Structure formats: structure tokens, C-alpha cells
Amino acid sequence: MAATVNKEVLYGVYDDEEILLDAIKEAKRAHLEIWDVFSPFPVHGLDPLLGLSESRLHIAGFIYGAIGTLTAFLFMTWVFTRDWPMIFGGKPYWSVPSFIPITFELTVLFAAVGMVVSFYIVNGQGPGVNNAILDERITDDKFIIAFSVNNYSEEEKEKLSQFLSGTGASEVLTKEMPA
Amino acid sequence: MSAKVSPIREPLINGNKTYHQITEDICAPTERVPSLPWVIGFIVAVTGLALYVFCLAWTIWFGIGTWDLNRTINWGWDITNFVWWVGIGHAGTLISAILLLFRQKWRTGVNRAAEAMTIFAVACAGQFPLIHMGRLWLAFFIFPYPNTRGPLWVNFNSPLLWDVFAISTYLTVSLLFWYTGLVPDFATVRDRAKGLRKKVYNFLSFGWTGSAKHWQRWESLSLVLAGLSTPLVLSVHTIVSFDFATSVIPGWHTTIFPPYFVAGAIFSGFAMVLTLMIIARKIFKLEDYITLAHIESMNKVILLTGTIVGVAYLTELFVAWYSGYLPEQWAFYNRVFGPYYWSYIGMMTCNVLSPQIFWVRKYRRNIVITFVLSIFINIGMWFERFVIIATTLARDYLPSSWSYYTPTWVEIGLFVGTLGLFFTLFLIFARVAPVIAIAEVKSILKTAGNQYVGPDAIHHHHDHEVKTVAEEIKAIK
Numbered sequence: 292m293a294a295t296v297n298k299e300v301l302y303g304v305y306d307d308e309e310i311l312l313d314a315i316k317e318a319k320r321a322h323l324e325i326w327d328v329f330s331p332f333p334v335h336g337l338d339p340l341l342g343l344s345e346s347r348l349h350i351a352g353f354i355y356g357a358i359g360t361l362t363a364f365l366f367m368t369w370v371f372t373r374d375w376p377m378i379f380g381g382k383p384y385w386s387v388p389s390f391i392p393i394t395f396e397l398t399v400l401f402a403a404v405g406m407v408v409s410f411y412i413v414n415g416q417g418p419g420v421n422n423a424i425l426d427e428r429i430t431d432d433k434f435i436i437a438f439s440v441n442n443y444s445e446e447e448k449e450k451l452s453q454f455l456s457g458t459g460a461s462e463v464l465t466k467e468m469p470a
Numbered sequence: 471m472s473a474k475v476s477p478i479r480e481p482l483i484n485g486n487k488t489y490h491q492i493t494e495d496i497c498a499p500t501e502r503v504p505s506l507p508w509v510i511g512f513i514v515a516v517t518g519l520a521l522y523v524f525c526l527a528w529t530i531w532f533g534i535g536t537w538d539l540n541r542t543i544n545w546g547w548d549i550t551n552f553v554w555w556v557g558i559g560h561a562g563t564l565i566s567a568i569l570l571l572f573r574q575k576w577r578t579g580v581n582r583a584a585e586a587m588t589i590f591a592v593a594c595a596g597q598f599p600l601i602h603m604g605r606l607w608l609a610f611f612i613f614p615y616p617n618t619r620g621p622l623w624v625n626f627n628s629p630l631l632w633d634v635f636a637i638s639t640y641l642t643v644s645l646l647f648w649y650t651g652l653v654p655d656f657a658t659v660r661d662r663a664k665g666l667r668k669k670v671y672n673f674l675s676f677g678w679t680g681s682a683k684h685w686q687r688w689e690s691l692s693l694v695l696a697g698l699s700t701p702l703v704l705s706v707h708t709i710v711s712f713d714f715a716t717s718v719i720p721g722w723h724t725t726i727f728p729p730y731f732v733a734g735a736i737f738s739g740f741a742m743v744l745t746l747m748i749i750a751r752k753i754f755k756l757e758d759y760i761t762l763a764h765i766e767s768m769n770k771v772i773l774l775t776g777t778i779v780g781v782a783y784l785t786e787l788f789v790a791w792y793s794g795y796l797p798e799q800w801a802f803y804n805r806v807f808g809p810y811y812w813s814y815i816g817m818m819t820c821n822v823l824s825p826q827i828f829w830v831r832k833y834r835r836n837i838v839i840t841f842v843l844s845i846f847i848n849i850g851m852w853f854e855r856f857v858i859i860a861t862t863l864a865r866d867y868l869p870s871s872w873s874y875y876t877p878t879w880v881e882i883g884l885f886v887g888t889l890g891l892f893f894t895l896f897l898i899f900a901r902v903a904p905v906i907a908i909a910e911v912k913s914i915l916k917t918a919g920n921q922y923v924g925p926d927a928i929h930h931h932h933d934h935e936v937k938t939v940a941e942e943i944k945a946i947k
Contacts, residue, residue, distance in 0.1 A: 308916075327681050327682060329680040329682070330682065330685065331489060331658070331680065331908075331909060331912055332654075332685070332909040332912040332913040333685040333686070333688065333689050333909075333913060334682075337682055338682070338686050341682055343682065343683055343686055345690075346687045346690040346691075348690045348691055349690060349693075349694045352694050352698075356698075370623045370626065371623075371626065374621070374623070375620060375623055377625075379625060379627045379628075380627070386627060390626060392629075392632040392635070392712075393631070393632055393635045395705060396632075399698050399701070399702045400639040400642060400643065402698055403646055403695060404642065404646065406691055406694060406695070407646045407650060410650070410688075413687065414683075414684050414687060416653075416676040416677045416684075417676050417677070418673060420676055420677035421672065421677055422677035422679050423679075424661065424679060428661070429661070429680040430657045430658040430660075430678075430680055431489065431490055431493045431658060431661065431662070432488065432489035432490040432493065432912075
């Protein structure tokens, strides 16, 4: 198969998130395979309906934070016990309590920066990225259920269209998206 | 849906808004020709910024000797301004992080502007310790990097170095938090724009599509960043207070400083948020989104934190007396009745007495009073830092080294100049980015819009006919 086959998307435009949620429940009952759902804001109750597993970003955040903790603490330990031991205020070289503030700050810094960078990488987003936009009204007031219909027959597409308008979609449209 | 919401809860979005109307209203200031008040404000702000650049150049060219600092009074307006600006920079994160964790819906109307304010205030704050170093071009010495002097490392035991880490971490994390919230809203502006504008906002929006999975990750990220920012914001002003509290100067060496500084920071930050939002809601016609309910909530925080600060001032005096330690007692006697008694009076009046009128609901909901009071608090909190720094250093251990400190025009120019820097940045932000978090306001419309809650709510009977909200409203009208 050629690598550059466009994705053919059939989608229904809904005007309200409650109608959208009902429509998704219907789609689940009818065992339809939804490609994606788009909305202007996070719609609560959507994730379990779509079967989206919980995001693992916070686990990554914990790991980045732990790296930050170790980096800061071990670095300061190395500097003041091995590389250039110095006495400040008559305290021991390895004065752990005074390492706590910087250790804390770097923990937060590493966790936050790491998570944000990971977020954009897994989303396929970032400065200068041009993702294809399915419909410009998504970021305004429209909620969209989209089906990927490359391998669907005309009959099946017709059925999907009827399903979408039957569940309250105000418009049913198709669009070619870059794969 | 709306049936689950208490009918007596006050709406946070007025004017029977639809999702589309929210987009229109909040994007409008970025899309039309700037209004006259904006242009005038911008000219004034840029003039202030020019003054800042001039005084900065003057200080660098001639040296710190152009300030009135001397051997004993080695901190003056510079560090006063630093602490003042950092304090102001605390409200943004408090609103966006702590109120997110507490699920306070009124957060959504003001968080964007408050976070922007935070970033700009921290940027202003950062200027002062850097200039105070004297040799600005050697400022990179504060970072622990492998150098040819040994390598000789920085002193990790010093609160001044902790400050470097705290402030730079705070600035970075606030910036990331703020920008991540802005990305979906930049996408909204992008999808309405044409031509070059579209290209610019396309770049700024990082290719946001609005997919369900992305929203899920976005919420997860926001929640964890809020969880990280909450202890971070408390740590920043705690560490700033360590700059004083770990020294051995009577009047500074007290354990009350961290909580007292943090409460004061929130107090002054909310005052600055109110100053800005009361102007912004008027100029950008956002009264439906920043309502009296928002202002009242913020005034309650001001009343609480102002009172905490007041208790801290009195506790300081009490502990100084109760310690039975003469130099400590004298330091506080000097603070109240010494040569800078006028700044102590200013601090007490503005910070402790004036917010007490907010016990009365009518005043909490009065815009003029709130605005005037927010200015009072900004001034009072500046006095607080001046009181701590100047009164203490002007009367230190040896009477032979006592003196009086008055700022030179350069120091005054630097302070006024950072106000120019701050307002220039804020006014640019208000033109370029949506000043209210569009997506977040939309997400609370069903639970906080005035057609769903409050006395004017339209009663919904949910028949199984599918209707949009707009249609239902039309049908009822």
C-alpha cells in the first residue's frame, strides 16, 4: 500500500456536549468504531466512554522529579565532600539540611520541564508543527465525532451518516486528512 | 447537568452566553484596532520602560555609587523592590494552582491574566538582585558551572543562592504552566484568523487539534503542574524570607518570617490582580466574565491574608518584648518609633486597617472601593519591605555607623521604570493573547452560567427531543 494514502474522515458536528455524550453512548451500543472525538474544551465523562486509558504523564513526571532530586543532592554532595570541601559557618562539609531547598527546587524544575516536553512530544505538537485541522469550528463551539472511513463501502458510509444525524448531529461532513 | 447545581449559587458568567459568544467576546480585544485607553496606557508604560533602560545604563556606567547605599545600609530600594515584585508574582500561581486543586470555579475568569502578571512581576523582580551585584556582566557567576577558578563552586549553603534556584525555577514553571493553558486558546484565535495572523497563531498554538486524548493529557498535565506549583510557590517566598531570617541582624532573625512573607505575598499579589482586572474588565468589556462574584472572592482572600499579616506584625512585637532580649526589643521599638516611623504607619494603615472594611459585603462588592483599596495594599506592602530593610539597617550594632537612607533619583527611576516594564509587557499580552482562559470558561458555562444557576436561571425540562441550548433559550424567549 502506498504510504501517502489520505485518511478519509466522515464526521458529525454536534452543538452541545450532552448531545455528543449521548451520541457516543449510542455509537458504543451499535459497536461503531470511532476514530476520534474533538471538542473546544475537555468534556468530562468522555474518556471512559471512548475507552481511553488514563494518561501516564504523571508517572513520567514522578520519574523526572526523582532524577532532579538525585541530580541536585548528589551533585552538591560531590562538590562539598569530594571536589572542593569547604567549611561554612562551622558546619560539617556534608550539611544535609541546607541542601534541601535546592534539591526541592530542582525536583520541581525537572518534573515540570520533563512533563511539558513529554506532553508535546506524545501529542505530536510543538513550535512550528502544522497539524491538519479537521474543522475550524472545533476550537469555537462545535463537538465532533469522527470516523475513519477509508475501507468502508458507500453503503456503510451512508449508514454512518444516518447514525450521526439520527443522534443529533447538526451537520454530517467528510474530509480528506493527510495520513 | 444544571439540575445538580445549587440554585442559590451565584453565577460566574453573566449575559446568557453561548459557547460561540464566549469565543467572540474574549477574542475581540486581540482582533480589533486597539482602543484609545490602551494606546494611552501603552505610551505611558513605554515611557516608563525607557526611564528604566536609562537608569539601568546610568547605574552600570557609573556603578552602584549612584545609589545611596553605604557600608551598613547595603540593601535599600533595590531589595525592597525585589521582594515587592516577587510577592506580587505569587497570586498568579495561587489562583491557577491552589484554586485548581480546591476546584474553585471562579479561578477560570482570572487565572490567565493573573499568571501573566506573575511572570511579568517575577521578571521585574529578577532585575534588582542582578543590578545590585554591581557587575551585571558577571552575573553568570551565580550558576554552578565548571570554571577555570579551581573549579570553585558557588556556596550551596547560602540562602542567596537558594533564591537563585527558587526564582529561576518559579519563573520557568510558571511560564510552562501559563503557556500550556494558552495553547488551546491560541488555537481558537488561529481558527478565526486569516493571512499572516493565521500563520503567527498557528505557530503559537503548536498544532493543537482539540482531540479527546490531547484534552485528557492536557488536564492531567495541568493537575500535576498545579500540584507541583503549590509547594513551589510557598517555597519561593519562604526562601526569599530566608535571605533575612538566616542572617544575625536583630529584627530579621526570626522564625515567623516564612509564613508571614508567604501570606504577605498572596495579599499583595491579589491586590495587584484586582488593580489590573478592574481596569481590564472595563477596557476590554469583560464584565460578564469577571463579575462581582469574582471580585468578592478575591476580596475575601485579601481580608484573610491581610489579617494574617496583621497578626504577624503584632506577633513580632509581642515576641520581641517577651524575649526579654534588649537588642531585639530595641530593634522593634526603633521600627515603630524610629526615624522611619512614617513608613511603619503607612504599612499598618494600608495593610492591616484598610482591608478590614471588607468584613462588610457591600464594600467587598463595590468596584471603586476595591480598586482604591487594591492600590492602598500595593503601597502598604511596598512599605512593609522598606520597613524591614531600611529601619533595621539604618540602626545596626554600632551607633557610630548609624545613618539615614534616602533613595537617589537613579533608584527611584529604576523602581518606576520596572512599573513601566511590567505594564508594557502586560499591555502587549492583553493585545496578543486571550486575557481570559476561553476553554476553561466554556467548561464551566453549564455549571456557572447565569442561564443555568442563580436567580435568573432558565428552568430546563429535559425532554428527549434533541435541542441545542441556544434553541432552547430561543424557544423560551
